[in-house]
Amino acid sequence: MENTQSLETQAGVTSNKLAIIHVLAGLLDNPLLFASNEYNFSINDFPEGFHKIVFAAIEHLAKNGMERIGYIDVDQFLKQYTVQYKVFSANRGVEYIQNALAIYDPKKFDYYYKTLKKYSLINALNAKGIDTRDIYDPNIIDPIASAKMYEKFDNLTVNDILLAEETKIILTKEEYGSNSDRVENHAGDGLRALKERFKETPDMGAPLISPKLTTILRGQRMGCLFIESGPQGGGKSRRGNGEACHLAIPEYYDAQQKRWIHTGWHEKVLIISTELEEYECQQMWMAFVAGVSEAHIKDGRYAPGEEERVDRAISLIEQSDLYFVSITNYDTDDIINIIKKYKQLHDVNYVFFDYLGETLKITSSATKQTRVQGLRTDQILLMLSSALKDAAKTLGIYIWTASQLSGDFRNAKDLDSAYLRSAKSIADKVDAGMILMPVREIDKPIIDSYCARGFELVPNFVVTVYKVRAGSYQNIKVYVYFDRATCQITDCFVTDKDGQLLPIEDTNVELVLDNTRTEAFEEVYGAEAFDFDF
Structure with a gap:
């Protein structure tokens, strides 16, 4: 074991001179180390x-093509x-470099690199006001206690310290703190309270774009995790971004009604x-x-009135x-830390995470965390969804996420959590679960019956709501x-799941929150809205 006690402490700054010499010598000997991951x-x-x-000079020369310095x-x-x-010159730099290269041993580079990073981390933590003396204390006077401290520190890794x-x-x-x-x-x-x-304030969250989904889900509620799944390329990202804008921006141009709609909602929203x-x-x-086709924006060619609406939209955004x-x-920690950061710095209460998926980093992290090799994708995604639900509950925020479908979902009569890709158990953690699908053959007779009543707007998608933890509806189709x-x-x-029409009323959340008299409640929900007889 190398001696790590070759150090100096000045004004609270700690360094290991031997580690510095070997790392600088290693970079002089092999500048390609800068390119190594x-x-x-x-x-x-x-x-x-x-x-x-010296380091800055080596780095500059290395990045300009020198293969040995x-x-x-x-x-x-x-x-x-x-x-x-x-x-x-004052530090006899030429002689320093000559001596460094003379004692350099490439086989010891990794050891000294890790030692250097440990001292660097200790300095960084101390600079932020974090007391690290329980890990490293160069001011211990007793020689036996000091030797034990150095031996323990020498065996630590950067991750151990963190x-x-x-x-x-x-x-x-x-x-x-509190245990949620x-x-x-x-x-x-x-x-009674x-x-x-x-x-005074009904149990209702912020509205979705769809007034009927707002009724069914009781809005986007704090402490909740919602998931909307769909096939690859089925519009999950567009749905999430649309809902985020609907919460963050107080007005938008409704392309169907051909007028600006003032929602009054101006929430702090994060999209990941x-x-x-x-x-x-x-x-x-x-x-x-703006209610303008994305293709028109990307092409830079607008129909009359569209560019003015886009300019107004930009100002609102x-x-x-x-x-x-x-x-x-x-990995899971990355996502949770991002959410915590924006909650702390910007008081964000609504998070849209697009979307639940497996990465190399999350797989590696989950393996280290559980110490189990060969974790299945469903286990990894269950850990991620559990962390998202815990974050929603602990921070008192709302989180919307998405996932893909698997199996023969295109021909399934009833879509539910069994068709979530790689992780059916995700549905156990969410407060509301939906599946967004383009209209299928099985839906066309129901749509034909609807259109025969004189309705002009023909649906092209179906949102199947298979779970609502705090709602009155399950297994229905919007x-x-x-x-x-x-x-x-x-x-x-x-x-309902059998194609029978349900009289679900639209919900205007602003009205529900602002007027709590019985007559206002009935105006919003309808007097018979929760007394169906099917």
Whole structure:
């Protein structure tokens, strides 16, 4: 084992001189290490100005094509910079590089690289005010205690140190924070207050674009996780982006009604995309708010009045609290940390995560977390959906996500969670589960019967609601016209799973929240809305 006690502490900054020498020598000997995915070099790994200057010179020369760097190369490069060269010369830089290369052993590079990163991490944590003396304390006077500390520190990895610090936070949170998973009360505690609270504010979340889905799902409620599944290329991303805009932007142009609709909703919303880049989503946002075909926006050719609506839409989006994050290779912690960050920094209450899927990183992370090799996709996605549900509950926010379908879903009479790709168990964690499908042959007789009554808008999609945890409806179908070009959705009618029409009333959430008298409630829901006799 190498001696890691070759260190210096100045003004609270810790460094390991031997590790610095070997890492710099390794980069001089093999500059291609900068291109390796195994290493992550940073100028911040070197606390002293002299070492920073040497590292910066090596990095510049390496990135400009040098395959081996000598002391002459560094010396000649730094001569161009008076201040840096003075520091280099004062520290006998040429001699330093010669000595470093003389003692360098490539077989020891990984060890010293990891040692360097550990000291760099300790400095970074200390700079943020985090006390790390339980892990590394160079001021221990007792020689036996000091030797034990260094031996223990030498055996730690960067991840061990991070885990130790995270554990401190978790333990502190458990001691002083609240546990959202455990509540112990008598069954009658708070019942009367709950009843009165519902009289003042009905248990209803923010509206969806579809007033009928708002009724069925009781809106987009805090603490809930909703999932809408569909076939590949079936419009899941467009649905999610449309719903996000509907919450974040207080007005939009309804392409069917041909007028601007003022919703009054101006919520703080986060979209997390795992496939689409921001400019791709921006096209959808403009299309939804302006009620203009995305193809017209992308082509830059507009029908009369459309460009003015797009300009107005841009102004509305600019003024909104709609945030966007794109991440392609992620694990569960990445997604949850993004959600926590935007909740903390921007008070985001609505999150749209597009979508539940498996990545190399999430597979690797799940294996390390469970210490089980060969985890199945359904197990990994169950862990992710569980974390999303926990985040919704703990943070008191709403999360919408999506997934793909599998199996012979195109010919299935009744669609439900059994057709979710790789993870039927996901449905156990969600508060509401839906499947979005284009109209199939099995739906056409029902649609023909509907159109025969004189309705002109022909549905082209069906939303099958197979689960509503806090609602009165299960296994029903909402027939809609989904305009993929604008991400807007318009209700047509609702049936049970056998195709019988259901008189589901539209819900105006703003009215429900603002007027709590009986007559207002009946105006919104309809006096007989919850007393069907089928």
